[in-house]
Amino acid sequence: MNLLLVDDEFHVRKKLMQKIDWKTLGIDRLLEAGDGEQGYELAVNEPIDIIISDIRMPRMDGIEMAAKIRELYPDCVILFLSGYSDKEYLRSAISLHALQYIDKPVLPEQVISAVKEAVSYCNNLRNTSFAAKIKEVRLARLLCTPKPDAGQLSCLLEECSLSTLAFSDSRTILIQLLTGDGIPSGLLEKLGELLEHSGLHYLLGDHHDNLIVIHLLSDKEQMVSSLTSSFFKPLFQRVSYLFKNTSYFIAVGQLAENIQEVYQSYQSAVIGLQQNFFLGSNSVSFAGFPESPEYRPDENFRRKLLGSVKQNDPHTCFLLLESLYQSYQLHPAGLISVVRENYYGILSQLFQHCLSHRIAFPSASNQQLWDVISSAKTLRDLHIIAVNLYQSYFDFVKKNQEELSVSGKLRRLIEENYGNPALGLQFLSESLKLSQSYISQLFKQETGTTINQYIITYRIDMASSLLLKSDRKISDIADCCGFTDQNYFTKLFKKCTGMTPSEYRGYLP
Template sequence: MKLLIVDDEELTRVGVISSINWQSIGIDEVLQADDGMNGLEMARMHKPDIILCDVRMPRLDGIQMLEQLETILPDVVPVFMSGYSDKEYLKAAIKLKAVNYIEKPLDPLEIQDAVIEARDLCLERKRTRHNESIHSMENASRLALLLTQPYAQAKENIDQLLAELSLSISPSTSFTAIVLKTETEEELPINEAGAMYMSVREFLKTFHIDCIFAEKRVQYMVYFLFGPAPGPAARKSIEEFFCKLYSRYSRFCIAAGDTLTGISKAYQSYTSAVILLQNSFFFPAGTFLSPFHEAPSAWNKPELPAHPEHELLTLLTAKDQEGTTLFLDKLMEYFGRNQNILPNQAKDLYYKLFRSLEEAARQLKLTLSDKQENLIDALEKIFSFGELHQKLVRKTEAFFQAVDNTAEENSTIFMIKDYISQKYMNETLSVKDISDHVFLSTSYVCTFFKNETGQTLNQYLTEFRMEKAKQLLSDPRYKIADISSQVGYSDGNYFGKSFKKYTGFSPSEYREKMG
């Protein structure tokens, strides 16, 4: 807590400072000024909590100084000192809510008691203001959430909160929604969210704009800016400020809605921001999108084949690395900043492309290092199209590296795999059947297969059956109840458990995801 002593007599100032143990009564910093004019400047610069000042001083007396500070520091607590028992000064001091009026010559104990009383009053004012601020922020947050609903549905509650908040809003007030998405799955601590909100409000004062703020579903933050419609220069400054404020997140994107007049149009601004935010998937992380961004021209986009996943499978099984690279470049060009495609449409296609890559690896008997990854979960966590595309590029690079590193498969292993591909529908298919087919003992076949492939025969057989089941599930003509028997399981429940263990989804859930 800061105390400012203002007195034109140096001896008085030095005496007061040296006669009291300020730290013991909660005063961390003691400042001093030699008259009212300097006291005014010191107060503006250092913002003290308590001012202990003489009444009569040259240039500007204590009463006049405190009157000017009322608008700058409304919460400062004054304590007056004077050698004159002047009733007019006493009346002025009372009007300025002075805690005490100490007569000279000064008594250190009397000063200490007066400062303690001022300190307690100051702390009480701060607590009250803090509680009011929290209450006001909560109401502002509730109002912001209400504005994300159609105005007609929430009008009564909106009007009530507007009255409580005393915001400067008229029918001609412009509203602009700004919606921000981050990769975090944790709520911001209240004090941190509040600090960021207050910094936004402070910045917007430059443009005579105010705002309200709310968090929505953890990853989303919604700001409603209101006031005069910002011009191009103001919009640019606001965009730069928001990007800098949220740069603490490694991945985020921001979208601003249309600027519309009247609080009843705030919802429309919000929906336009949400629609724009969907397109942010096709932009680099950290991008701020606004209605003034132009969509790329559609005429120069390359065309994709009707079934890109089939073309990729053909290229991969033919081991055509150059053709695959050209195919991926075409994909990147087609989807990059394409505002006519929804993120889920892109993810659905890329899911099929990843499956094509896995199928090609299976056909070529390649083992990819991240084979056990749950692909659907991985795609859900993708933040941007660039990240999605690079994942596919890395996997194709790993595919061709595996092609280069894989020697011709042992003929016995090929015979085993070929036999399994013909007999996997047979529930009674056993290791003994396989060993008899290749004219080797059961124990030797198991050891040989594990050494050559890194998998046990049972693991390979289960994986082969599960992959076949996934292919059948992607075709709605096949009933789930019939698929289990088609891949070698007579017990449908056991098949369902095995499938969920392998994929993370039940057969019905998997089919729904594929649909």
């Protein structure tokens, strides 16, 4: 058995070549290359059973090389060496169906384990029935490409003892597993047994790490076009027993009248998986699902939601979140990415509210928040994430009600009355019916500044904005910001900004 090791880092290749007893693993010959182009040249002259390759390399990357070698040796096994930065890049390699992705830095024991699995796979190919199944899987995958290679298609049809007429009345079904662990071992075999027990003729394979593809084919005894929802319902109930605690989507594509339309059936099933997102986990969608207009929340939704937070009104907040969820459910159309972005917006505005009002509710970075949103597999998951976060916020506020309500009300009173010359400790004390010493101590503890300092800073900030955005007289601006003495305003403004109001108005940042 021949193994090709390709990596542009010399020390990585040498480490693996010296630390691993390849003969013991069943490798008769080990070939090495420093990049994809050199690796491909070796494969042209020497049959390859297993490839271990880095992703990013000069001249020709590992993905392009593996794809070209697969054309020479369709049964060769691919093991990719991948760094963290390659994760997005690996999406383009999905059609190659690599057996494993070994994380860098590479440990010899990881490679040994992966090679043992690859050798076992290669040995199984010598088994006639196993090899036949592999060819059927390959054909099932090939039919999910928009323009399959005619020669490859013809060859696989012959090897699978099928003709193009077998697809003259066919339909594609997709089953997407919502876990990130891939398809459990033995699941495809059990699913095949279930389909056979149901009297169905089919092609079955995996298409990506978490997607199962079934092409239902007609025969003399049963036409696919004759199968109704009353047939599929009990079938999918039996399928659900196979998945046990694993969540999934099932999407049934449109009828294909010839082999060229199989891809259209596949595509309609892919669209169905989008609808499953709105329908929820373990749901089934059928091509031709009644179309509905895309739902987009009105412009006031986020404002209303934020208003319920500012008013500490959880009842209204959760009614709004529920209405958003139900509206999306009633309109299972549009891009899932847009739905995610909307939920990202209504969560990020909560964190922004806490930051701007100095509320010590734990915040999240943009990346952390997006990672949480991206982890949601269904609309229901997004809804639960939003409800739980807002519930946590209101619980936090309730737990800290006394301190948060007093300091929050103080800031709100200052912001609403900054133009009142009487605004000060006495005004605030009387408004909240709390002693001046208590509110002074609490405000200093909560914000790190005194009430008088906060009033002055806020008034100067408002005055600065008016100076730049309006042509009102400086005396009018001073008056509307609570300063009855223009000279005092000018002196204080220069102390805070380093410029007089006139100089500031003429300053161009």
